[in-house]
Amino acid sequence: MRKLRLQELNRLSTEDFRLSAKLPFVAVLDNIRSMHNVGSFFRTADAFRCEKLLLCGITAQPPHRDITKTALGADRSVAWDYFTDTGNAVRALKQDGYYVIGVEQTTQSQPLQQFVMPNQPIAVIFGNEIDGIQSEVLELCNACIEIPQAGTKHSLNVSVAAGIVLWHFCAPHLSSLP
Amino acid sequence: MRKLRLQELNRLSTEDFRLSAKLPFVAVLDNIRSMHNVGSFFRTADAFRCEKLLLCGITAQPPHRDITKTALGADRSVAWDYFTDTGNAVRALKQDGYYVIGVEQTTQSQPLQQFVMPNQPIAVIFGNEIDGIQSEVLELCNACIEIPQAGTKHSLNVSVAAGIVLWHFCAPHLSSLP
Numbered sequence: 001m002r003k004l005r006l007q008e009l010n011r012l013s014t015e016d017f018r019l020s021a022k023l024p025f026v027a028v029l030d031n032i033r034s035m036h037n038v039g040s041f042f043r044t045a046d047a048f049r050c051e052k053l054l055l056c057g058i059t060a061q062p063p064h065r066d067i068t069k070t071a072l073g074a075d076r077s078v079a080w081d082y083f084t085d086t087g088n089a090v091r092a093l094k095q096d097g098y099y100v101i102g103v104e105q106t107t108q109s110q111p112l113q114q115f116v117m118p119n120q121p122i123a124v125i126f127g128n129e130i131d132g133i134q135s136e137v138l139e140l141c142n143a144c145i146e147i148p149q150a151g152t153k154h155s156l157n158v159s160v161a162a163g164i165v166l167w168h169f170c171a172p173h174l175s176s177l178p
Numbered sequence: 179m180r181k182l183r184l185q186e187l188n189r190l191s192t193e194d195f196r197l198s199a200k201l202p203f204v205a206v207l208d209n210i211r212s213m214h215n216v217g218s219f220f221r222t223a224d225a226f227r228c229e230k231l232l233l234c235g236i237t238a239q240p241p242h243r244d245i246t247k248t249a250l251g252a253d254r255s256v257a258w259d260y261f262t263d264t265g266n267a268v269r270a271l272k273q274d275g276y277y278v279i280g281v282e283q284t285t286q287s288q289p290l291q292q293f294v295m296p297n298q299p300i301a302v303i304f305g306n307e308i309d310g311i312q313s314e315v316l317e318l319c320n321a322c323i324e325i326p327q328a329g330t331k332h333s334l335n336v337s338v339a340a341g342i343v344l345w346h347f348c349a350p351h352l353s354s355l356p
Contacts, residue, residue, distance in 0.1 A: 001284045001285055001286040001316060001317070001322060003282060003310055004285065006332055009327075009332065011332065012329065012330050014330055040337075043335055046331055047325075047329045047334050048329070049328040073331070074330065104181060105187060106179045106182060107179055107180055109179075113350075133181075135181070138179060138180075139179070144179060147225075148352050149187075149189075149225040149226070150225065150226065150352050150355055151189065151190065151195060151223075151225045151226070151252065152252065152255045153224055153252055154184055154187065156221060156225050156341065157218050157221055157222075159335065159337065160222055160341035163334065163335075163339070163341045164341050167325070167342045167345075171291055172291075175326070
């Protein structure tokens with residue numbers, strides 16, 4: 001068994017990625033503080049062919065050296081928009097027919113693996129590293145999910161949580177991409 | 179719907195975590211360069227109640243400020259050992275009855291979601307951020323898995339990959355923990 005070379009992985013060029021069919025998943029970054037985390041969202045959204053990232057509030061926007069460093073250039077392939085106010089981003093998504101899911105441990109959140117996906121485009125909100133999703137944004141969500149945890153810490157790193165959630169939602173559909 | 183307070187999450191204390199039943203999953207870090215990534219492994223292994231981390235080669239060991247910063251203290255809950263040579267760590271795991279899985283895109287790797295878990299303790303190897311798993315370590319693996327990807331980049335961030343793989347393996351068993 002040997003490692004595959006980059007050419008053998010059949011990855012898309014940045015230009016082909018932009019033109020390619022995407023999975024109907026949008027990630028909303030509600031005041032993500034760390035550029036490292038923002039870069040990681042780009043890299044993960046690239047891998048799972050997500051439609052778009054919505055960068056909101058204090059979330060940094062490309063081009064920025066520290067985002068590119070972690071994104072490894074995926075900040076040029078994945079589409080993104082910026083909203084000053086996360087609530088406005090979510091209201092616009094809902095008007096466009098998206099089902100909006102907050103990733104947060106709440107009184108009504110469902111475990112990720114038990115969540116039954118509705119048959120419409122999905123937007124998933126990830127909150128600030130310390131404060132999570134803003135309460136007024138949570139109120140706009142159609143549902144909340146949480147990643148079950150059995151350790152000592154409050155939560156996972158937000159980049160890791162995004163990887164798990166986007167993997168869980170996108171993996172069943174990756175093979176159907178043209 | 180409101181966010182849960184830390185007390186409502188029923189997290190374990192560090193002392194209780196150490197004494198608690200663990201899931202039979204060991205993560206092997208083969209020359210992980212970034213302390214941020216090492217810290218993230220601790221935080222993820224804590225959340226999914228993994229048995230142990232094996233830090234190998236150039237992988238930094240706690241206590242270190244930069245590991246603790248990302249681990250948020252999970253470097254005190256999760257058990258770990260250090261091996262100078264990753265091959266020696268893997269040979270010791272196999273002697274102890276572990277089935278050893280490399281996370282790497284190889285000529286024989288299986289997609290994560292198709293991998294059928296054997297009924298024995300599992301060790302999962304994650305490789306260096308640039309070079310992946312060393313070839314001589316790959317040769318010792320019982321199997322390789324890969325996370326299917328449909329973007330422009332070679333791979334996911336290793337912390338994100340670890341989150342996805344450990345989630346995929348551990349999630350079905352978390353509810354059975356005493």
